[in-house]
Amino acid sequence: MNQVAPTQKSKNTKLRPSDRRQARKKAKINNKGIYLRAIKDAFIKLNPIAAIKNPVMFVVWIGTLITLAVTIDPDLFGPTQQRNPQLFNGILTGILFFTVWFANFAEAVAEGRGKAQADALRSTQAETIAKKLASEGSISEVPSTSLRQGDNVYIVAGDIIPADGEVIMGVASVDESAITGESAPVLKESGSDVASSVTGGTRIISDELIIRVTADPGKGFIDRMITLVEGAERSKTPNEVALTVLLAVLSLIFLFVVATLPAFAYYVQSPISIPVLIALLVALIPTTIGGLLSAIGIAGMDRVAQYNVIATSGRAVEACGDVNTLVLDKTGTITLGNRLAEEFIPINGHSMQEVAYIALIASIFDDTPEGKSIVRLAERLGARLDFDPSRASAVEFSAKTRMSGTNLANGREVRKGAVGAIQGFVRSRNGRETPELDTAYQRVSQQGGTPLAVCLDQEIYGVIYLKDIVKPGIRERFAQLRRMGVRTVMLTGDNHITASVIAQEAGVDDFIAEATPEDKISVIQKEQAEGKLVAMTGDGTNDAPALAQANVGVAMNTGTQAAKEAANMVDLDSDPTKLIDIVSIGKQLLITRGALTTFSIANDIAKYFAIIPVIFAAANLQSLNIMNLTSTNSAVLSALIYNALIIPALIPLALKGVKFRPLTANQLLKRNILIYGLGGLIAPFIAIKIIDLLITAVGLA
Numbered sequence: 001m002n003q004v005a006p007t008q009k010s011k012n013t014k015l016r017p018s019d020r021r022q023a024r025k026k027a028k029i030n031n032k033g034i035y036l037r038a039i040k041d042a043f044i045k046l047n048p049i050a051a052i053k054n055p056v057m058f059v060v061w062i063g064t065l066i067t068l069a070v071t072i073d074p075d076l077f078g079p080t081q082q083r084n085p086q087l088f089n090g091i092l093t094g095i096l097f098f099t100v101w102f103a104n105f106a107e108a109v110a111e112g113r114g115k116a117q118a119d120a121l122r123s124t125q126a127e128t129i130a131k132k133l134a135s136e137g138s139i140s141e142v143p144s145t146s147l148r149q150g151d152n153v154y155i156v157a158g159d160i161i162p163a164d165g166e167v168i169m170g171v172a173s174v175d176e177s178a179i180t181g182e183s184a185p186v187l188k189e190s191g192s193d194v195a196s197s198v199t200g201g202t203r204i205i206s207d208e209l210i211i212r213v214t215a216d217p218g219k220g221f222i223d224r225m226i227t228l229v230e231g232a233e234r235s236k237t238p239n240e241v242a243l244t245v246l247l248a249v250l251s252l253i254f255l256f257v258v259a260t261l262p263a264f265a266y267y268v269q270s271p272i273s274i275p276v277l278i279a280l281l282v283a284l285i286p287t288t289i290g291g292l293l294s295a296i297g298i299a300g301m302d303r304v305a306q307y308n309v310i311a312t313s314g315r316a317v318e319a320c321g322d323v324n325t326l327v328l329d330k331t332g333t334i335t336l337g338n339r340l341a342e343e344f345i346p347i348n349g350h351s352m353q354e355v356a357y358i359a360l361i362a363s364i365f366d367d368t369p370e371g372k373s374i375v376r377l378a379e380r381l382g383a384r385l386d387f388d389p390s391r392a393s394a395v396e397f398s399a400k401t402r403m404s405g406t407n408l409a410n411g412r413e414v415r416k417g418a419v420g421a422i423q424g425f426v427r428s429r430n431g432r433e434t435p436e437l438d439t440a441y442q443r444v445s446q447q448g449g450t451p452l453a454v455c456l457d458q459e460i461y462g463v464i465y466l467k468d469i470v471k472p473g474i475r476e477r478f479a480q481l482r483r484m485g486v487r488t489v490m491l492t493g494d495n496h497i498t499a500s501v502i503a504q505e506a507g508v509d510d511f512i513a514e515a516t517p518e519d520k521i522s523v524i525q526k527e528q529a530e531g532k533l534v535a536m537t538g539d540g541t542n543d544a545p546a547l548a549q550a551n552v553g554v555a556m557n558t559g560t561q562a563a564k565e566a567a568n569m570v571d572l573d574s575d576p577t578k579l580i581d582i583v584s585i586g587k588q589l590l591i592t593r594g595a596l597t598t599f600s601i602a603n604d605i606a607k608y609f610a611i612i613p614v615i616f617a618a619a620n621l622q623s624l625n626i627m628n629l630t631s632t633n634s635a636v637l638s639a640l641i642y643n644a645l646i647i648p649a650l651i652p653l654a655l656k657g658v659k660f661r662p663l664t665a666n667q668l669l670k671r672n673i674l675i676y677g678l679g680g681l682i683a684p685f686i687a688i689k690i691i692d693l694l695i696t697a698v699g700l701a
């Protein structure tokens, strides 16, 4: 009877990147549907209340309305000398309109996948009938929406779990594919830190459970997930706000620049019409980044979601990009974590039978996978319980005491735990300390295993070897992080030797052994005091304070509710190494935003120098028209067409992110200034010349 196996199995398979990719493929949503919906949404976003949130594009929107007015009445701002002003103004209005619409479209496409995902999640939310347990044990059938926090519910194979909850009794397998996209069933059982929480909307496929409801209807995990993936509550991140302000200020500066032009134009007797001034303004203000900014942010959150990680805010994803230090658990994060009893090592002249017997007694109340595996090994060695366990009492394991055990009816105390902890226990009872213990402890630790000493009162009987191995491939991932300038720190409650062996094997930069839950917080605080941004993963209730303290806290979906609530991200696959992918996505988000901002501003400067000469060229300053553009009108139209088309042209880049390489921030900055800055200066000259030739050829201007 290996009850732990199914959990471990599904846990391990989730680590394989190929599987993860498959899960992502499964999540691939009908792209055609997304585009069709985005086309419609791009029109809805023209509504001024929505439009004003983006100051740069709002300026363009107002410009569109003014040129529309001038198209309808060409003499609106005084008599014009233009030939055929209505055609030119009409075309201009169209281009300006599409500039705004393309920006809306970019945002709508970015939102599309999340909306589709939200729809899929909503379909799991049908009201069900729940079997509510009254305190005296009777069952009544109630609608799932009437359940409240603290209610106890009975669920049996085939039922949809009616609400989020903690398992308080039973072992069962649950199909969580509704949220994880992963079809392998997950084992749920009471008492375990990593497998005791269930999510409303998932389905129990074998056995039965009693759960205590932890969330009122409408406030459960799937409800929160829907709001998050849909982006309904998405607020701008501080970085986005800062950039939006910068872009608005730039727009204001260009507004002044353009406003001074009529005076110069008057001086050289080359008057400029209002529509041309508007066109010039739009060409100069940073419309490219203004139009793509929010799409970049949404796409970043979406990329995280495609990795089956739910971020509670865009800010969390962004913070990932700035992370300097990664704090990781040893057990289950760096190692496979299915620590099972491998061997009993008797010491102090005791026999194997004796150690097995004492270890069995010490573990009869221990619900952890470690405890259960000790019971199994002891029973395999022939140990049997020869008293009524109800007459004994449990001493629960805590990460602080690092021991657990059983108090017997006759007053005797059986304990097992970290060697140091058991030594302390024995010492306080004047027990003897032997070098034999140290030998056994060293032997287990040097293999990277966890040694647990077992004792009866003041007498140590032997050592239990809990075996664990480092996850394959983790070393390369840490090396990759190091190249990105991210330091990794392993934290473990285990002893110094085991910790150093595992740290060495996994290639982490630093480790802290015999760490208490408080140590986790203090490590994070210490790094933060040095001005560093810290990311960590965790699953236990113990981890909740540290998850809240970290700048980026990623909770495992299998973890406790407390951990999930404290974190700003939840990994649906419960794969702690995914933090590494998330950090990469965050970095990529920041790089993409920086690159496109550089490109956009470089573009605007180039456009200025491409069109201004043509405008004044009319005043017999033909030598200024270095690009030899056909006319003022064709130059203005070409610049604006380029300005509009560059937005949809860059949508794929904004959504996918610029290609990411594990380089340090400095190396990346240099590289991007070169590519996007220089590229941004050159591209408009070439594009405007080509468009000018084309529209001249078709006789538009």
Ligand SMILES: Nc1ncnc2c1ncn2[C@@H]1O[C@H](COP(=O)(O)OP(=O)(O)OP(=O)(O)O)[C@@H](O)[C@H]1O
Pocket (backbone or CB within 6 Å): 329, 330, 331, 332, 366, 368, 370, 371, 397, 399, 402, 403, 404, 416, 417, 418, 419, 450, 451, 452, 491, 492, 493, 494, 495, 515
């Ligand atoms: N069920 C248990 N009963 C008795 N002692 C235990 C039990 N589980 C763990 N221990 C001991 O307590 C120590 C601390 O456990 P804790 O869970 O805090 O850390 P860990 O699991 O070793 O490492 P990590 O922090 O990486 O998960 C363990 O190294 C082990 O020596």
Ligand SMILES: [K+]
Pocket (backbone or CB within 6 Å): 282, 283, 284, 285, 286, 287, 288, 604, 643
């Ligand atoms: K522009």
Ligand SMILES: [Mg+2]
Pocket (backbone or CB within 6 Å): 331, 493
């Ligand atoms: Mg642990």
